[in-house]
Amino acid sequence: MADILKPPTYVSPWARDDDVSEVLKLARTFFEREVTPHLARFAEQHQVDKETWLAAGAAGLLCISVPEEYGGGGGTFAHEAAVLWEQGRAGDDALGYSVHSSIVAHYVLTYGSEEQKQRWLPRMASGELVGAIAMTEPSTGSDLQRIRTTARREGDSYVVNGSKTFITNSSHAGLVVIVARTGGEGSKGISLIVAEVDGLEGFERGRVLQKVGQHGQDTRELAFTDMRVPVANLLGEEEGQGFYQLMHQLPQERLAIAVGAVGAADLAVELAVAYSKEREAFGAPIASFQNTRFTLAEVSTDVLAARTFLDWCVGLHVEGRLDAATASRAKYWTTDVQCDVIDRCLQVFGGYGYMLEYPIARLYAGARVQKIYGGTNEIMKELISRSL
Numbered sequence: 001m002a003d004i005l006k007p008p009t010y011v012s013p014w015a016r017d018d019d020v021s022e023v024l025k026l027a028r029t030f031f032e033r034e035v036t037p038h039l040a041r042f043a044e045q046h047q048v049d050k051e052t053w054l055a056a057g058a059a060g061l062l063c064i065s066v067p068e069e070y071g072g073g074g075g076t077f078a079h080e081a082a083v084l085w086e087q088g089r090a091g092d093d094a095l096g097y098s099v100h101s102s103i104v105a106h107y108v109l110t111y112g113s114e115e116q117k118q119r120w121l122p123r124m125a126s127g128e129l130v131g132a133i134a135m136t137e138p139s140t141g142s143d144l145q146r147i148r149t150t151a152r153r154e155g156d157s158y159v160v161n162g163s164k165t166f167i168t169n170s171s172h173a174g175l176v177v178i179v180a181r182t183g184g185e186g187s188k189g190i191s192l193i194v195a196e197v198d199g200l201e202g203f204e205r206g207r208v209l210q211k212v213g214q215h216g217q218d219t220r221e222l223a224f225t226d227m228r229v230p231v232a233n234l235l236g237e238e239e240g241q242g243f244y245q246l247m248h249q250l251p252q253e254r255l256a257i258a259v260g261a262v263g264a265a266d267l268a269v270e271l272a273v274a275y276s277k278e279r280e281a282f283g284a285p286i287a288s289f290q291n292t293r294f295t296l297a298e299v300s301t302d303v304l305a306a307r308t309f310l311d312w313c314v315g316l317h318v319e320g321r322l323d324a325a326t327a328s329r330a331k332y333w334t335t336d337v338q339c340d341v342i343d344r345c346l347q348v349f350g351g352y353g354y355m356l357e358y359p360i361a362r363l364y365a366g367a368r369v370q371k372i373y374g375g376t377n378e379i380m381k382e383l384i385s386r387s388l
Ligand SMILES: Cc1cc2nc3c(=O)[nH]c(=O)nc-3n(C[C@H](O)[C@H](O)[C@H](O)COP(=O)(O)OP(=O)(O)OC[C@H]3O[C@@H](n4cnc5c(N)ncnc54)[C@H](O)[C@@H]3O)c2cc1C
Pocket: 099, 133, 134, 135, 136, 139, 140, 141, 142, 143, 165, 166, 167, 168, 169, 211, 214, 219, 369, 372, 373, 374, 375, 376, 377, 378, 379, 382
């Protein structure tokens, strides 16, 4: 029976590369030392420490898939996935690594001018400059074409007005990619404008939002009132490219969410297996009950299946072949699996599973939003269905 209860040992094809397996080890050590022991404190203060970002930078984990000439690690998305995997496996839902490294850095890398890349990426790689992306507004999330934040051109500046909500990394962010309207209605009027926000007049960080989970994450509202940003901070050569740029980058964001989802589900299974062997009821370990064993057999199968699909998608993305529909499949399906697996693992813990001092409870609370951000799972199905 013991074999059924063990999660399968499996090495992802993308992680067989020596370099990537080194990153896995490096990231594991980083999360073990710098994050996991502090998760309860991060949750209380609703943010990680600034030093956590600097430590991640010093360890070489930030902007790991950005070329070395811009201060990055010179890797591929496989290296990025290695960090995200270990973050999921560490049960860390506080450090906004993916927004900073997998998303914001790649907007700058892909659409930035040489000058912009030189100016921002090295400081992002060191952790000195933390990145955030501000798309969602109080009145619109899924329907991004309806955003109302405006960036009106006045001389050498954009004058930005509007508000954003649910923005990850909001407390620490020094660099915010703002989705703003530079032109008329609809998708063609949208541009991406980068603001260096520390001390910037007209920029305000709103209250920290009280969430169901991910309490260590600094999620806030942001407000812009006649905030002046140099015209030179537009991403791309001309205005009106923002919507296209977003659509092009969102698959990587969705895949990054999927990596963390499977990593967290894998951890949940490991925790439940261990607990089932320790906890006794009716004079025997709960692992001796068929229901417990079958639950663990099922969830370990779910995680293995999710992991193989994930590996396939990561492999495709590294080769530049991951399309938007497949990234959407990965995002919606793995996050559904994550929520389901963690819920079933929590049940194995009985009442202790509902206590926040148990990591399984934090995994449960943190997982729910994975079906919502990065494009809701319903929107993912819309995108997939359009491709059929
Ligand atoms: C913790 C957290 C962190 C976040 N971080 C960021 C961030 O860093 N930056 C950022 O810009 N945003 C961020 N978001 C916002 C997130 O991306 C949005 O919440 C998400 O895109 C959904 O938008 P909404 O909340 O406005 O929901 P709505 O768009 O109002 O959707 C409400 C419901 O309607 C459904 N729905 C909407 N349209 C359709 C449709 N066409 N077909 C079927 N169903 C539909 C949705 O699936 C959902 O169930 C974050 C959110 C959370 C909760």
